[in-house]
Amino acid sequence: MIFLEIITKSFWAGIAAMGFAVLFNVPRRAILSIGMLGAVGGLIKFTVMNFDIGIIFASFLGATAIGIISIQMAHMRNSPPLVFSIPSVIPMVPGMFAYKMMLGLIALTSIENTDDYLQSLISTVNNGAKAMFILISLGTGVAIPMLLSRKESIKKSKFNKKKEVTV
Amino acid sequence: MKTLNENAQSVGTILLEIGALLMSSGASTNRTRITMERIARGLGYGIELLITQRALMLTIIEKDQQHFFSRLKRISPHGANFRIVSGISHLSWNVMEQDWTIAQISEEVQRLKALPHYPRLVVLGMVGLAGAGFCRIFGGGYIEMTVAFVATVAGLFVRQEATKAKFNPYLCIFFAAFAASLIAGTAEYLKIGTEPDKALATSVLFLVPGIPLINSVTDLMDGNIQNGMVRAMNGLMIAFSIAMGLLSVKMILNF
Known part of the structure; x- marks a missing residue:
């Protein structure tokens, strides 16, 4: 049952990635690939989280997978890798944590009771730290293939199997 | 040459x-x-x-x-x-x-x-589906997903109209967040569905500043510290606008 739940969640992560792809006006040939990439990233993230590993490392692994596959996709579909990787990681962006932190900060201005204040402060700092570290892990994860290959363009990268294709 | x-x-x-x-x-x-x-x-x-x-x-x-x-x-x-x-x-x-x-x-x-953008209806529909997808990821059921879909479509529509009317970009996002959470919040107020708070929380996720925040990290990693900080600040301002929209609705509906 847990497995089914993970699959469903990943499917919807793929749909969400496709929604953002349309919002960002990606070329039509890239949309289905972005949906698949988003689902793969979600699958890895939710599976890893299922093993009681924190959301930060799980997001990092998902984003790394997206970063690596998006380079292959870039060659198959003839577009730069960021066109694939950015919409696919958007479902993992910690929007919820970011605005919970903002709501917490706003709430902190009006709480008088010390205990309530501490409770609110703890959750606000927790949400803010999670948002920040998830973002850093997403950014690094997507950039990992480029960081490892140390090339300026994927045309010269080792991850690129077909040398003659233009990107 | x-x-x-x-x-x-x-x-x-x-x-x-x-x-x-x-x-x-x-x-x-x-x-x-x-x-x-x-x-x-x-x-x-x-x-x-x-x-x-x-x-x-x-x-x-x-x-x-x-x-x-x-x-x-x-x-x-x-x-x-x-x-x-x-x-x-x-x-x-x-x-x-x-x-x-x-x-x-x-x-x-x-x-x-x-080059043309996608037709407006396609954009609205797909982003609405994305909103429903977010709701499913955070554990909402089908009723909540429908609420999130409607709220997202309405929010994006408001954002497009506000952008067309040349409002300040952060104000556009505030309006969109307000419209989306007003719809999801009304659903919560009327107790539609079993976990209406999930629809409220996910109805504004389509506004998440994904590109500014991810590009911010990319720029910081590449050593373009200044641009990275500017982008991060921009992302924070957007998150703040979303939070303000949500907060206004919470104050109006009083929960």
Whole structure:
């Protein structure tokens, strides 16, 4: 049952990635690939989280997978890798944590009771730290293939199997 | 090389236009720099660049090292457009490998700028589905997903209209967050569905500043600290606008 739940969640992560792809006006040939990439990233993230590993490392692994596959996709579909990787990681962006932190900060201005204040402060700092570290892990994860290959363009990268294709 | 019959001024103008397009369409600073340098090299010029979030500064050096040409260009921000990013990437390789001329380049840039967006209904529908998807990811049921879909579509519609009316961009996001959470909040108020708070929390997720925040990390990693900080601040301001919209609804509906 847990497995089914993970699959469903990943499917919807793929749909969400496709929604953002349309919002960002990606070329039509890239949309289905972005949906698949988003689902793969979600699958890895939710599976890893299922093993009681924190959301930060799980997001990092998902984003790394997206970063690596998006380079292959870039060659198959003839577009730069960021066109694939950015919409696919958007479902993992910690929007919820970011605005919970903002709501917490706003709430902190009006709480008088010390205990309530501490409770609110703890959750606000927790949400803010999670948002920040998830973002850093997403950014690094997507950039990992480029960081490892140390090339300026994927045309010269080792991850690129077909040398003659233009990107 | 083609340095003799093409003058630096038109090269500078077209390079600045390409750079400004890339920056406003959602490319990272490093990508903008690499692309502009590649095109300049293909045309036989060396360039030095200063890239900020709102302006580009370019100096072109001719091969003889005696003639320089400098110009500034303001970058006008308009939403992400990956068709342009993809098209300019093609263009830069064509310049490198097929020796495109400046006339060809500017023709291609004009063509890219005129490329259509997806039809409005398709965008609204797909982003609405994305909102429903977010709701499912955070554990909502079908009723909550429907509420999230309707709220997201309404919010995006409001954002598009507000952008068309040329409101301040953060205000546009505030309006959108307000509209989306007003619908989801009303559903919670009327106790529609079993976990209506999930629909409320996910109805504003389509506004998440994904591109500014991810590009911010990319820029910081590439050593473009200044641009990275600017983008992060922009992302925070957007998150703040979303939170304000949500807070206003919470105050109105009083929960």
